[in-house]
Amino acid sequence: xxxxxxxxxxxxxxxxxxxxxxCNFSDSVxxxxxxxxxxxxxxxxxxxxxxxxxxxxxLSATTVATERYSLLYxxxxxxxDSGVYFCAxxxxxxxxxxxxxxxxxxxxxxxxxxx
Amino acid sequence: EAQVTQNPRxxxxxxxxxxxxxxxxxxxxxxxxxxxxxxxLGLRQIYYSMNVEVTDKGDVPxxxxxxxxxxxxxxxxLESPSPNQTSLYFCASSELAGAYNEQFFGPGTRLTVx
Numbered sequence: 001x002x003x004x005x006x007x008x009x010x011x012x013x014x015x016x017x018x019x020x021x022x023c024n025f026s027d028s029v030x031x032x033x034x035x036x037x038x039x040x041x042x043x044x045x046x047x048x049x050x051x052x053x054x055x056x057x058x059l060s061a062t063t064v065a066t067e068r069y070s071l072l073y074x075x076x077x078x079x080x081d082s083g084v085y086f087c088a089x090x091x092x093x094x095x096x097x098x099x100x101x102x103x104x105x106x107x108x109x110x111x112x113x114x115x
Numbered sequence: 116e117a118q119v120t121q122n123p124r125x126x127x128x129x130x131x132x133x134x135x136x137x138x139x140x141x142x143x144x145x146x147x148x149x150x151x152x153x154x155x156l157g158l159r160q161i162y163y164s165m166n167v168e169v170t171d172k173g174d175v176p177x178x179x180x181x182x183x184x185x186x187x188x189x190x191x192x193l194e195s196p197s198p199n200q201t202s203l204y205f206c207a208s209s210e211l212a213g214a215y216n217e218q219f220f221g222p223g224t225r226l227t228v229x
Contacts, residue, residue, distance in 0.1 A: 031216060031217070031218070033217065033218065035220075041203055041222075041223045041225065042222050042223060043205060043220040043223070045217070045219065045220070048217035086158075088158075088218075101146050101148070101163065101165075101209065101211075101216070101218075102148070102160045102163065102173060102174075103150075103158075103160070103207070103218055105157050105158040106157075107157055108157070
């Protein structure tokens with residue numbers, strides 16, 4: 001099945017700093033999403049971005065599908081940005097996914113923002 | 116408000132006592148799915164449903180059952196829960212399965228089996 005690798009595994013920042021999180025995937029995808037898991041365990045949709053670039057406030061994301069990676073940018077980080085950031089992909093049917101529509105998650109990046 | 120809801124949000128139970136975790140979505144989505152999240156193992160798919168009366172196994176289906184009698188509901192059934200099913204469970208839905216469909220997740224159900 002498709003493999004998803006996220007880096008870095010851990011990231012510690014001071015409030016106000018900028019950061020870039022990376023997601024590499026091993027095969028063609030038809031869906032790529034970024035999530036933020038808050039301290040209460042909820043998965044918050046950040047971006048649906050199988051290709052291209054999107055921005056939402058202080059967050060932006062870019063996916064280069066042909067090179068099989070995606071980047072999540074966080075600018076002017078705040079303490080409320082703390083949590084785990086997941087990248088999740090769904091492989092194309094022709095890539096041999098065993099469950100059409102299944103999201104394969106990376107292991108996440110644990111972000112801690114200190115005041 | 117478009118959303119996926121799960122109930123209960125927290126549950127502590129004992130081994131062998133049958134339980135059901137409900138999942139409902141109000142977006143008229145065809146595709147629904149269950150995942151479990153465990154430390155060190157990440158999120159893994161349990162079962163999914165492409166449409167009413169159509170369900171199939173994901174990566175870790177053992178010990179679980181599902182049904183899809185109505186489009187909006189996709190309950191997860193643990194007939195005889197065991198401690199290794201202690202986990203954080205998420206229900207998800209999307210308009211269609213497959214190409215270019217964003218998935219939306221419920222708030223999660225934290226289950227402890229003693």
